[in-house]
Amino acid sequence: MTLRRVLVANRGEIAIRIFRACREASIETVAVYSDADVDAAHVAAADRAVRIGPPPARESYLNVDAILAAARDTAADAIHPGYGFLSENPQFARACEAAGLIFIGPAAETIEAMGSKIAARTAMETAGVPVVPGATPADQSDDGVLAAARSIGFPALVKASAGGGGKGMRLLSDASSALEEIRAARREAASAFGDGTLYIERYVERPRHVEIQVFGDSHGNVVHLFERECSIQRRHQKVIEESPSTAISPAVRQRMGEAAVTAASATRYRGAGTIEFLLEGSGEDARFYFLEMNTRLQVEHPVTEAVAGVDLVRAQLSVASGERLPWTQDSLSQRGHALECRVYAEDPAAGFLPQAGRLLLYREPAGPGIRIDAGVIEGANVPVMYDPLLAKLTVSHESRAAAIDRAIAALRTFPVLGIRTNIPFLIRVLDHPGFRSGRIHTGFIDEHLDALTKPPAVTHEALAAAATATTASAPTPGETSRSDVQDQYRAKDPWTALDGWGR
Amino acid sequence: MRRTVTLRSLDAEHRVETSDGRLVVDGVETEPPRRAYAIADGDQRWVFLDGEVHVFEVARQGRKRARSYQGTLTAPMPATVLRINTPAGTVVKRGDTLLVLEAMKMELPIRADADGTVTVVNCRIGDLVQPGVSLIELS
Numbered sequence: 109m110t111l112r113r114v115l116v117a118n119r120g121e122i123a124i125r126i127f128r129a130c131r132e133a134s135i136e137t138v139a140v141y142s143d144a145d146v147d148a149a150h151v152a153a154a155d156r157a158v159r160i161g162p163p164p165a166r167e168s169y170l171n172v173d174a175i176l177a178a179a180r181d182t183a184a185d186a187i188h189p190g191y192g193f194l195s196e197n198p199q200f201a202r203a204c205e206a207a208g209l210i211f212i213g214p215a216a217e218t219i220e221a222m223g224s225k226i227a228a229r230t231a232m233e234t235a236g237v238p239v240v241p242g243a244t245p246a247d248q249s250d251d252g253v254l255a256a257a258r259s260i261g262f263p264a265l266v267k268a269s270a271g272g273g274g275k276g277m278r279l280l281s282d283a284s285s286a287l288e289e290i291r292a293a294r295r296e297a298a299s300a301f302g303d304g305t306l307y308i309e310r311y312v313e314r315p316r317h318v319e320i321q322v323f324g325d326s327h328g329n330v331v332h333l334f335e336r337e338c339s340i341q342r343r344h345q346k347v348i349e350e351s352p353s354t355a356i357s358p359a360v361r362q363r364m365g366e367a368a369v370t371a372a373s374a375t376r377y378r379g380a381g382t383i384e385f386l387l388e389g390s391g392e393d394a395r396f397y398f399l400e401m402n403t404r405l406q407v408e409h410p411v412t413e414a415v416a417g418v419d420l421v422r423a424q425l426s427v428a429s430g431e432r433l434p435w436t437q438d439s440l441s442q443r444g445h446a447l448e449c450r451v452y453a454e455d456p457a458a459g460f461l462p463q464a465g466r467l468l469l470y471r472e473p474a475g476p477g478i479r480i481d482a483g484v485i486e487g488a489n490v491p492v493m494y495d496p497l498l499a500k501l502t503v504s505h506e507s508r509a510a511a512i513d514r515a516i517a518a519l520r521t522f523p524v525l526g527i528r529t530n531i532p533f534l535i536r537v538l539d540h541p542g543f544r545s546g547r548i549h550t551g552f553i554d555e556h557l558d559a560l561t562k563p564p565a566v567t568h569e570a571l572a573a574a575a576t577a578t579t580a581s582a583p584t585p586g587e588t589s590r591s592d593v594q595d596q597y598r599a600k601d602p603w604t605a606l607d608g609w610g611r
Numbered sequence: 612m613r614r615t616v617t618l619r620s621l622d623a624e625h626r627v628e629t630s631d632g633r634l635v636v637d638g639v640e641t642e643p644p645r646r647a648y649a650i651a652d653g654d655q656r657w658v659f660l661d662g663e664v665h666v667f668e669v670a671r672q673g674r675k676r677a678r679s680y681q682g683t684l685t686a687p688m689p690a691t692v693l694r695i696n697t698p699a700g701t702v703v704k705r706g707d708t709l710l711v712l713e714a715m716k717m718e719l720p721i722r723a724d725a726d727g728t729v730t731v732v733n734c735r736i737g738d739l740v741q742p743g744v745s746l747i748e749l750s
Contacts, residue, residue, distance in 0.1 A: 292718065299713070462715040464689050468650045468657065492689040492739075496715045516662075523648040523659035535662045564663040566620045568636040569644040574656035574667045575616050575627035575634070577649035 111135050111186050111210070111429050115179045116154070117200075118190030119169060120483030121499060122405070123150035126188050129421035138182045140175060142168035144491040149484055156182055163493050169193045170302070172200050176207050186210035186428055192495065195404040196223050196270075212428040214324075214378045214403050221375060222401040225269050225307040232398040235374040237367045240386055240397040242309030253290050256308045258283060266290055268297030269305035276300055277344045279311065314549040316387040317341065318353050318396065320368035321412045323423060324377035325433045332365040332372075333416045334442045336382075336408055340537060342460065342553045347530070348537060349408035350447045351415045354508065354546030355390035364396055369437075371401065379427055380405045380420050407450070410479055410502040414446035445511040446504040449519065449538070453496040455528040456561040464492040468526030473518040477504045477511075490527060498529065508546065512538050536560045617670035618656060624670060684721050684747050686740045690714035695736060697747070701729045709747050712740065723749060 114130050115138040116123045127137045127150070139154035144163035151157045158178035161168035168174065170193055179187055187204050189195035189212070201216035213219065222228045229239050245256035257264045257280050266289060268276030276297035278289040290306065298304040321333040337353035338346045356364065368383040384399040409420045423434055453463040470486040482499035484490065490498065501518055505511035519535050537543055537560055542552065553560065564570075613630040628635040634643055648659040658665040690712035697709045703723045710732075712719040727749035734746050 296718065458687070461687055461719075462717060464714070468652055469648055469659070471648070492714050493691075494715060520662035521646075522662075525648060525650045525657035525659055525664070526652065528664065532663050563621065564665065566623065566625070566665065567660070568639055568641040569647070570658045570660050570663075570665040571618055571625050571627050571636045571667070572634045572641045572643050573647040573649040573658045573660060574618055574665065575629060575636075576643075577651040577656045577658070 109185070109210075109429055111425060113138060113182065113184045114186045114188055114212070114425070115140065115175070115182065115184040116150075116188045116190060117169065117175045117194055118188075118192070119145055119148060119150050119494065120497065121150075121481045122190040122407070122483075124153045124483060125481050126190060126421055127153045129419060129425060132419075133422060133425050135425065138178065138184050140169070140178050144493060147488070149482070149488060158182060163491065165193065165493065166302075169494075172197075172203055175200075176203060176209075179204075179209055180207065184209065186212055188212040188424070189404065191404050191407055196402070198223060210428050212379065212424055214381065215376075218375045218377060219403045222381075222403050223270055224305075225267060225400055228401055229398070231374060232371055232401075235371050237371050237398045238396065240309050240312065240399065242307070245306065245308060248305060250287055250290050250294070253306050253308060254283070254286050257286055257290075260308060260310050262286075263311040265309050265311050266293045267307045267309070268293065268301055268303070269307045270297065270301040270303040276306075280308075312386050312388055312397070314551060315339075316353070316355050316390075316548070317346075317384065317399070317550055318356065318364070318387045319382050319384040319406075320364055321406075321409070321420075322368050322372040322377060322381045322383060323420070323427075323433060323435075324372055324379065324381070325427045326378050326430060327432050328373075328376070329433045329436075330369050330373045330377055331433060331435060331437045331440060332368045333412050333418065333420075333440060335361060335364060336406075336411050337548075338408065339548045339550050340543070340552055341550055346408065346450065347452075347553065348447065348449050348534065349411050350445065350508070350511075351411045352442055352445065353387075354548075355387055356394055357392050359392060360394050360396070367396070367398075371398065375401075379403075380409070380424050382406050407497070407500070408448050410481060410500060411446045411448045414479070414502055414504040415442045415444060416440055417443065444504055444506050445508045446502060447508075447511045447515050447538075448500055448502045449515055449534045450497055450530075451499040451501060451522070451524070451534070452530045453490050453498050453527055454530055456530050456533040457563050458528075460530075462492075462496045463527040463529070464490050465527040466490075467498075467524060469523055470525075471521075471523050472499070473501070473521045475518070477514055478518050479503070498524070509544070512544060532564065533560055618667040619670055620665070620667055625667075684709065684724065684749070685745055686712055686721075686742050687719065688714055688742050690719060690740055692734045692736050692738045692740060692746075693718065695732060695734070695747075697729045697732075699729050699732055703727060703729060703749070710734070721746060725749065 113136040116126045130137045137154040139157040140160045141151045160174040194200040198216040198220040201211040204211040243256040243260045245253045264280045278293040280286040294304040316339040324330040336351045338349045340348035382402040385396040388395045454460045472480045479502040503514040615628045618625045634641045650657045654669045656667040693713040694711045707723045708720040710721050730750045731748045
């Protein structure tokens with residue numbers, strides 16, 4: 109069937125990304141929002157918008173009944189879950205189907221099978237895909253999980269079985285601190301996914317994280333769209349992703365791609381998915397292990413879109429309406445180099461503390477090979493209760509070196525003021541000789557933490573600019589004047605008064 | 612017109628004089644940067660210059676630098692109180708986790724900055740707390 113109206117059960121940049129694809133496909137769009145997001149950019153980006161509850165995600169973006177009611181009231185015929193929130197919740201996929209709505213994603217049984225790391229691992233072993241040595245605690249008590257960690261040996265990783273994105277994942281370095289970490293992992297798992305079941309596996313030292321994008325349709329076709337290297341991460345939260353990976357040879361790429369297609373075909377996979385691998389070593393000798401399968405669109409999907417020249421969201425919409433994949437394996441190729449930088453509202457100099465508040469100034473870079481996926485606009489308030497991702501910068505260029513130069517130049521013209529962001533940190537990572545050389549691993553950020561996070565030297569130029577700054581305090585309704593220079597800006601829209609300084 | 616402003620960075624004070632379009636920073640005549648972004652927010656001055664962000668505070672006459680009140684532990688950002696480990700009267704050691712906040716799906720432990728006894732807990736589980744407000748006090 110042809111989709112006419114799609115509701116996006118998400119917020120921020122991903123909701124806006126999906127609305128764009130819908131508009132291009134002449135599909136009407138419905139946004140949902142919590143009370144914290146009344147003025148959010150994604151609400152303005154849709155054809156209609158429905159309030160679904162108070163600020164906490166549990167009562168809004170995770171509220172299945174409210175989302176289904178919104179879909180019914182707006183006569184939507186499909187729901188796109190985005191990433192995070194309900195995207196990998198099989199009950200939600202089932203509830204959509206029961207309500208006569210198309211869930212834009214794989215079958216509920218596939219989400220269920222892959223969502224449990226335990227079941228996913230078994231399925232991969234059966235399909236002949238290599239897996240990381242691990243243990244499955246049948247006894248899910250804290251002591252039971254600890255015993256399982258002991259039996260595979262320290263260091264070990266404890267993860268939310270229902271998880272993804274690093275939430276609820278902890279490193280157990282020794283037996284003495286393990287219980288506290290297990291309890292913390294369980295709390296984070298329960299709070300993020302509503303399921304505290306934990307999973308334990310061996311910790312591979314200095315590994316890379318390389319994942320393969322797969323895509324299937326409801327006619328049994330499955331292809332892969334090459335790899336994304338996601339080794340630049342911090343506490344299992346990805347920061348910079350790129351394609352191609354510097355670590356794999358064409359032969360290894362082909363083996364990984366084939367393994368991913370085998371794995372996806374075994375689950376009769378429909379829609380966009382990602383097979384994550386741990387990579388040990390590099391070049392022809394690299395060995396890869398199945399880590400997990402994400403049964404959704406990934407945050408870093410623009411990297412694949414850039415090197416493969418495809419639109420993954422548009423393809424999701426086509427496949428959801430029953431069409432065949434727009435590509436065959438042989439029609440796909442990987443061209444040039446793409447890098448994605450995640451711009452987070454966080455303060456790297458203060459232990460990456462998440463930041464909330466108003467974006468007094470926010471100006472996106474533009475130019476050839478520069479793509480911005482943003483969930484905010486200048487003047488927006490970044491709320492405290494959701495993910496701190498503000499925007500994604502994706503650059504593409506002919507070579508990796510040129511792509512790095514382009515990303516750095518773009519970030520140097522990406523001013524965000526009012527709250528701290530990781531933009532200066534991203535520039536330092538990109539410009540680091542270790543990153544430029546391509547010899548990266550998942551511990552790269554921790555290894556170079558001091559150099560990457562130290563505050564900048566105070567320069568005369570910075571002081572000169574600060575001394576002549578104009579106020580950004582907008583005289584918003586109900587807010588009293590708090591600046592002694594505010595009267596300069598009584599006129600017109602306060603944001604038009606802001607400009608680059610000192611031209 | 613001649614104007615002087617004193618700006619505080621993390622560890623130093625700086626004087627910037629402006630007159631007739633000339634800028635003198637800490638006694639050195641400085642060419643203004645060609646492309647910078649600067650914003651005032653109350654007494655804070657935010658600057659974006661070539662990919663780095665600087666935040667300064669304008670020093671006002673007769674006003675002392677806001678100092679964190681010793682023995683008071685505050686939220687580093689707006690957050691929800693997830694757990695309170697140490698009710699009033701608990702004897703704690705430096706580094707003990709007194710309470711745990713949650714913000715942006717992350718747990719933020721508030722730890723004792725010294726040995727002492729908890730005198731007052733100013734928040735309850737589930738409260739949304741603002742930065743700078745005292746959550747718990749130690750003697």
